Amino acid sequence: MEVIQSFTIDHTHLKPGIYVSRQDKGFTTFDLRITEPNQEPAVAPAAMHSMEHLMATWFRNSNVKDDVVYVGPMGCLTGMYIVMKGSYTPEDMRILTIQCLEWILTQHEVPATTPETCGNYLLHDLPMCHWECRRYLHRLQTDFHSQYTMLKVTLDDGKIFADA
Numbered sequence: 251m252e253v254i255q256s257f258t259i260d261h262t263h264l265k266p267g268i269y270v271s272r273q274d275k276g277f278t279t280f281d282l283r284i285t286e287p288n289q290e291p292a293v294a295p296a297a298m299h300s301m302e303h304l305m306a307t308w309f310r311n312s313n314v315k316d317d318v319v320y321v322g323p324m325g326c327l328t329g330m331y332i333v334m335k336g337s338y339t340p341e342d343m344r345i346l347t348i349q350c351l352e353w354i355l356t357q358h359e360v361p362a363t364t365p366e367t368c369g370n371y372l373l374h375d376l377p378m379c380h381w382e383c384r385r386y387l388h389r390l391q392t393d394f395h396s397q398y399t400m401l402k403v404t405l406d407d408g409k410i411f412a413d414a
């Protein structure tokens with residue numbers, strides 16, 4: 251098996267920000283890094299779940315809604331994936347995400363939190379989601395990072411896999 255691209259990112263020097271993890275097949279895949287991996291606590295599952303509902307709702311109603319392919323949380327609970335149709339830059343996504351987070355901070359409930367509309371409708375925490383969004387918003391506004399440091403990974407056949 252080949253080492254997949256996202257595992258070649260150096261997660262020990264990863265600052266919160268917005269990164270392009272790949273741009274191919276006509277799509278741009280973003281990593282929205284919300285916390286610093288292995289340095290800060292990851293986002294609590296219930297807060298991340300609420301953030302997913304709210305972010306997906308905003309992006310799918312925004313003026314780029316026709317380009318939004320996917321919005322979903324990372325399994326490590328340190329960030330969110332957003333896949334867009336077409337070419338977008340980290341700066342484009344920073345502007346969109348700031349608007350999204352500002353909207354989330356005005357919301358008093360999480361959409362689609364009934365047994366009919368959500369697979370785990372009790373796993374939500376809006377106050378903690380707001381706390382994470384407020385901190386991430388501040389980081390995007392004052393300390394923006396968008397450049398990954400790649401690890402050198404040696405594959406089974408001895409080749410060095412160093413870049414995207």
Ligand SMILES: [Zn+2]
Pocket residue numbers: 299303367368369370371
């Ligand atoms: Zn849900």
